[in-house]
Amino acid sequence: MGEVLRGAQMDPVSAGADGAQELLRESAELFEKAYRPEDGLVCWPVRHHSPVCSIHLAKVIREYRPDIVLVEGPEEANTYIPVLLHEETKPPLAFYYSYHDSGKYIAEEAGEYRCYYPFLEYSPELVALREAAALGVESGFMDLSYAQILIGSAEGARLLRKGEKESYNDDYLLSENTAIQELCRKKGLRGFHEFWEKYFEIGGLHRDTKDFMRDLLFYCLLSRKNTSREELLRDGCLLRERFMAGRIAEQRKQGKRVLAVMGGFHVRGVLAFLGEYEPEETKLPALRKSLPEKDCAVYVMPYSEEQADQLNGYASGMPHPAYYHRVWEAAQAGSETPFTESSIDFLIRCGKAARQKDAGISTFDEICGVQMMEGLSALRGKPECGVFELSDGVLSCFVKGERDISSEIPLLLLKRQLSGRRTGSLWSGAPIPPILQDFQQKCKDYQIKINTTVKSERTLDIFTTKRHREISCFLHQLIFLETGFAVMLKGPQLAKGTGKNLIRETWQWQYLPAVTAELIDKSVYGGTVEEAAKSWLKRRMEENAGSEEGSRLCIHSMEMGMPDLFFQILAKLREWISEETSFDAMAACLFNLSQVEERQEMYRIPENTAVSDMVRGAYEKLILMLPGIASCREEEQEKRLKSLRSLYRIAQKTDHGLDSQMLYEGVRLMLQQPDLNPAIHGAGLGILYGFDRDAEQEILFTLGGYLRGTHEKMLAAASFFRGLFDTAKDLVFVNPAFLEAMDGMLRQIGEPEFLEMIPNLRLAFCYFTPSEIDSLGGRIASLYGKKDGELLAEQAADPYLFALGERIEAWAEESLRQETGEAG
Known part of the structure; x- marks a missing residue:
């Protein structure tokens, strides 16, 4: 050494x-x-x-x-x-x-x-x-x-x-x-x-x-x-x-x-x-x-x-704690070769776990792995096999063929085993921080069992029962603090826009040692769960959160029952909206604010016109930002499509009192911009169709321009479909003539070009539900005089007969060429 x-x-x-x-x-x-x-x-x-x-x-x-x-x-x-x-x-x-x-x-x-x-x-x-x-x-x-x-x-x-x-x-x-x-x-x-x-x-x-x-x-x-x-x-x-x-x-x-x-x-x-x-x-x-x-x-x-x-992520000390724990145990037990003993143990455990995952690891592979470890340690001048010989042995003997996602399962299993799953436990008389005392008392008051690790469930009538609302606020605070204690299975999820028609929440919780660790970790923010949640909310608010995060904090404050902080965030949010330059963040902010506006009364937030004013302000700012997203890059288009769709749906709702004509005019202006992204082009025309059914002819005309244009333009038609179906997929159902026109245009495309378009076309049709796909398939079959399902039932040509036909066709062409040559 x-x-x-x-x-x-x-x-x-x-x-x-x-x-x-x-x-x-x-x-x-x-x-x-x-x-x-x-x-x-x-x-x-x-x-x-x-x-x-x-x-x-x-x-x-x-x-x-x-x-x-x-x-x-x-x-x-x-x-x-x-x-x-x-x-x-x-x-x-x-x-x-x-x-x-x-x-x-x-x-x-x-x-x-x-x-x-x-x-x-x-x-x-x-x-x-x-x-x-x-x-x-x-x-x-x-x-x-x-x-x-x-x-x-x-x-x-x-x-x-x-x-x-x-x-x-x-x-x-x-x-x-x-x-x-x-x-x-x-x-x-x-x-x-x-x-x-x-x-x-x-x-x-x-x-x-x-x-x-x-x-x-x-x-x-x-x-x-x-x-x-x-x-x-x-x-x-x-x-x-x-x-x-x-x-x-x-x-x-x-x-x-x-x-x-x-x-x-x-x-x-x-x-x-x-x-x-x-x-x-x-x-x-x-x-x-x-x-x-x-x-x-x-x-x-x-x-x-x-x-x-x-x-x-822990920046100190030895890696692979489970492995070195095994080495320590072997050394304490008097083993002369604790590293080799531990390496063999982990290799066998890895093989067993891999077999349970159907990774195809045999006992012979394990024997080869041990031999590989021992050979590597000898070549590297080590008296025993360490964790690096173990990893190399698994890589050499357990990973079959080229290393990829499917073949590296043994390595992933080994990594998890080396890291370990042991968790510590404390003496019952150990001092605990005030936040943990508050958590335990609240759980006792609300009859939330934490003396077991078994998962428990409860349904809460949050809008009709005051006590249930208090429990809901407590559980939302624990979620906000990222304790991992509870999860809401059913109920209104405002940030996601789901479950809006539900008036009950169904919760599931499970008390594990990690919950204690997370609560102690958050004790720096307050002596009770509510205090810590408020302090953490304030800190995130003071970090210049921006319009998207700020609007999300509004939702959190509603769910956690903190109306005082709700209005503080709202005051900051006005400033963040005025400074926002991202279309996607602004669209997310509008969505969140629309959820707040629809639900604030039910969550007992005092009536205030500020939310409605901000919804209107965010909406109007998004309209002004529309021309700027016209030529977005391909890697950005999915986010832009999602934001456009959200904006369009909110504009269609009458309960927000928004001027939908502004969106119509804003989209018109967007579609006049140069270098228009095909997906944005399709989505924009789909929005126009929602306001004016006469836009169908404009859509067909534009689609023809894509399909009859240059090679690059033709391939871009698939992205156009993606955008169009994102905002107006009903177009193919309400008017049979549109489906016929689209089918006729696609038939004019050569086979090589069509094959290139297929991946993006598949993505375009992913906006349809399975039942809609079935309905669409029946309509397309009828265009060819077939019944629903008959197109899929077509028998493929026999490969032998197909090859024979190709040879006959080649022979015929060659015979005609020779005859024509002789005649000439």
Whole structure:
């Protein structure tokens, strides 16, 4: 391992032979300073969620027997250590940290921030806490509070990213640098994870613990050498390292033997702040002496392997948690080859799952897969088969033929199995946030069972029973908060425009651990479900949502029973409508507002003319925007057709009081624009036909122009049909003459051109229902003197007779040619 790392291509800071020797000297010195059990200090480096790091760490704790174990992690979570260690608590778990920046220390606007600190069964941090408890010694977290880390970070820091579920632990400093990328390239490895598994997991398992620590410190020092000081300052690393060093120093002053567990990247920095190295002149941000207690929160919550899997978005630690959990279990059971044992186990499980999916995997394929894994591990210089040999074995032996959607089923199954499905559980006495208490109380009040994971259903008379309306609002709030607790099976769905005639809602709910996790995740927005929903609604409103999203928020506020916020959104919506430049967004806004106008009285929204005024304003703006969509690109036409159809249907309704003549004139103007998209052309003429039946002749004339035009124009006729049938499919039923004229035009097209048109023609007729297709087929059959279904019953020519006829025809043509030639 050491030889491999020493061969790394380093940046100018450590390049060349002299640079490599200096790095070796520094890493040896770092080990001597970090591992000093005789002096009462061990700074143990880890990679988050590494099972082999945990195995060596447990050995060190048992041999060293410190007086206190300090673990990297925000210290405000110390009160939850008994919960983590309780026998009823089962990983995966996570600390959930939140901070409301009411003092505006981070940005000009007060914002909400949150992050996660996951623990798997084999996470080094959890193993350290458990080993300390087993020895009966103190333990605790030693890092800055989450809020102080945020305040001490600069703009662009990872924890300050918006719209992402951020992790407190982030190994990017170990994996994202040019030296490691170059090293992987030279060694023929596909990336950092394969490098890590080969040299630190599989390679490190049977190494002496001190040698393992030396290798890991060398690697971490190499990573630190290739990380700029600006990046360390930006992400608050130096600030955190100074704080952790201070906590270690406090314990040492009391004469305690300390073992400190931290990300390997931080060991050099912490030791520098402990005075083991010459201090660098760096001005660090000042810490806030105190922050409002109400702005800071931490809770422990159930987590899942799937959430913790880096490949599903978690930016820290090892991927494939289920696989490494199996490795950990095998190692704890005394297996000499836990990686190979786990790889074979997963390969067999993958084969079994693939057989259940009829993927055609046999026992022989599994035997070949094991042989492939073992052969690859030998070729790659690995003492055992790891997860990358497992994946390659499945790809080589389970994927038959070319890799495509149908043949890669085994790979998809394996990926799901490697990610895992375990979910954690908490001790029943664990503190829970107020929002979870409110949820549980509301469920009790509304007789919603959450003491079982069985799905339950209830029908609510939301417009006649006040209590049912309250339950509906509560369930809509949970949907808005994306808790995954409930789903409405039947009822008026305003945003979709379905179920408008229904006066009851049928709900189904199921209480799973993930619901608890989502509610804790949303606790940053409020202490009750309603408060959190209101805060989340306000936040989305304040993010300059736009006309489409803003109108959707109006619907949400109605469904959740928040009339005060409804009118606040409505006031903002007027501004968003005036600024909107997208035809599709404006059409969606009009649709949503029309739903609101039709239903606001039933949802007990006080009468107000503002909605009607906005419907009219959105409608008139859409009319003005019509000429701009005439020449839309082909990839945009489906959205434009949907928007045109929605506009047309709303204009036809009398209860909105809209001037349909405006739409007629607007479409006329649109059809006069150059470079008219064929589908938009057809849809526009279909709308005109809806207003004026005399437009049928114009449609036939235009269709003739397409079918008798150039080759490109002829092929565009299919798109014209798509648009026409989208807005006026009844045209083919009400007037037999139109169907005859269309049939006559299509018969004049050559066979090659017709075959090219077929795909788009099929799409054009997808607007018809099955019964309409049957009716249309009967009408077309009658044009040829056939009865309904007889066209489909026509017998195809015998292939032998057809081939014989072709040969006879060729012989006849050749005979005539020869006779004509002789006669000439």
